[in-house]
Every structure is written in C-alpha cells, then in structure tokens.
Amino acid sequence: MSTATRRDRGERALDTAFLEGTLGFTIRICQLKVFDDFIDRLARRDLRPAEFSILCLIADNPGCRASRLAEYLWIKQPNFVPLVAGLEQRKLVLRRRSETDRRFHDLFLTALGRRVVAKAKIVVADQEQYLTDRLGRKKRDELLEALRTVARLDLRADR
Amino acid sequence: MSTATRRDRGERALDTAFLEGTLGFTIRICQLKVFDDFIDRLARRDLRPAEFSILCLIADNPGCRASRLAEYLWIKQPNFVPLVAGLEQRKLVLRRRSETDRRFHDLFLTALGRRVVAKAKIVVADQEQYLTDRLGRKKRDELLEALRTVARLDLRADR
DNA sequence: TATTGTTATACTCTATAACTATA
C-alpha cells in the first residue's frame, strides 16, 4: 500500500465491529500477523515455522517417534514425511529405526541441528520480547494462559 | 486416533514446554482448533471462513469497495476475485461498478445474502458462547482485548 | 503515470487412498 492511508484519502473507515468482537476472527488475524513476522525473521536461517517446531521438539525429546510429533503438531503423517526427510537431508535430524519395534522412526538432532535450533530460538525470543514489551509482562502472561486454556479444549468432540 | 490415549499405552509424554511457552506457537494451535471447529459448523451452510467474513463486512458496509475488504482481510487482490465471483454466482452478493470511479466495484448483499449471513452469525455465536462458557466471561473479554492489541501491532514494520 | 480489478500461473500447505514393512 502507498504511504498515505485510506483515512488520509478521506475514505470512510470499515465497520468491523462484528468480526473484531469474535475470538475466532481475532485469533486468525493475530496468527497471520505473528507468523508473517516470524517467517520473515526465520527466513535468514532457511527455516519454516513447521521445521522450527519439529527441531524444538526433537531437541527436548531425543528419540521421540515421528508419528507422535506429527500428531501433536496437527500435521498429517503423509505431510510430515517430506518435512523430516528435508531436515535429515540438511544434516539437522537423524532418523533411526527403533530396535524394539522396527516400524517406528526415532528422531534425534545432529550436532549441527542443535546449533541451528539454538540460534533459531534466539530469533523467537526476540519476537516474544517484542510482544511482551507492547503488552506488558502481566497481560502477556495472562494472554498466554488464556490461549493455553483454549488450546487444550477439544471443540469439535465436545459438541 | 484410537480411544486409548498414548499415556494409557505407557508412552512418555512429550516435553512441549518451550513451544507452549511462546505466544506464536500457542496462537497457531488455537487458530487451528478454533477454525477446525468453525469450518465444520459452517459446512452445513456451504460457507468457508473467508466467505463468511466477506459477507459480514458487506452486510455492515453496503457499497464498500472490493479492494478495501481484501486489504483488511489480508487477502491478496488476485485471490479475492474468485471468492467474490463465487458469492455473486450464488446470488449472495451484488457487484456494481462505481458511478463516480468506474475502476471500483461496490459490493452489496442480496436479500438472500442477508438471510444467509444472519443464519451463519448464529453458528458463530454458538461457538463464541461455547468458548465464553469454558473461559468465563471476564477471562474471555480480557483474552479478546489482548488479542486485539496484538492484532493492531505492525510487527514487521516496527522492527 | 497510477490504481482497480482481472487472468494466468506457480508454489505451499493440507487432505485422502493405497501401498510396505513390521507387529
């Protein structure tokens, strides 16, 4: 958009009261904005949000199973395969057949993977700090807690 | 997933503390869950979330311009065209060339469009009520207010 | 020359069915 806002050009503001009065729409806009910024920050490290979240989970859960991660991240198994395969090709992740049950893939980070995730976490911390600065520590913590409450709900199943 | 949880089968729980300690990831999971439920609820009316939001905005802003809506909804103009064209074909929306500037398309709801959006709003209200019941009115209102604060930020531009 | 809407098109993300190998 040009530097002059629509308001500057004398246009009437949109009445957005209904949508902005709903949690659903507002969560959606927040997610778009936060991810837009996040994707841009992470691009320098050649990581997508999904890849970053996978690396984080393997870092804190060495030897975890692929299907377990996919389920938690709401990524369908067939879509999860090329994600992990890509990370393995880049020497960030190691896949190993479980010895107790050879159907499973146990996942580990390589030394390089640990370095990459450590640096990427700094990028995330920067964004989180930016948000905390704008909201204030107390409101930020309350926001996170409320969101975690929503995240734990099983909306479709509860109906 | 089967009825027995992973915990029941004796699997160790994932350590997800890092990701769940970030606003970015938690907002993302909330958005996925809320939209999954929302899409399912709206499916009976053959409406997608984007279509619903467009109808809502036209309802409260008759005669508004297509480009104005697309910008607000974070939908790129080329992707907005088939959305509105579809709504017009279904006789929910009316596109009219502006008389003052024939480049613009002014958007209106048809009588049918008004009926459809009114019914869809009930579906949304149900979901919002469900969330309010779980969170409590006060926490729900605080959550919405905090989200609106985040939604107003211009994260990328502010860096 | 700039802007709105449009077309064409490519890329990413997501979804489903069917296969394999293991159990």
Next chain:
DNA sequence: TATAGTTATAGAGTATAACAATA
C-alpha cells in the same frame, strides 16, 4: 488384523507478474 511410515495425488490457500479499463 492393526500400526508407522511412505507414496502418489488432489485440493485449498497464497504468491507474483502482467494485462485491460479507468482515472
């Protein structure tokens, strides 16, 4: 028979460039 991972593939959603009409 059931499960983890895989392959193939189709469908959304999203992105950019270029064009026509209009200003």
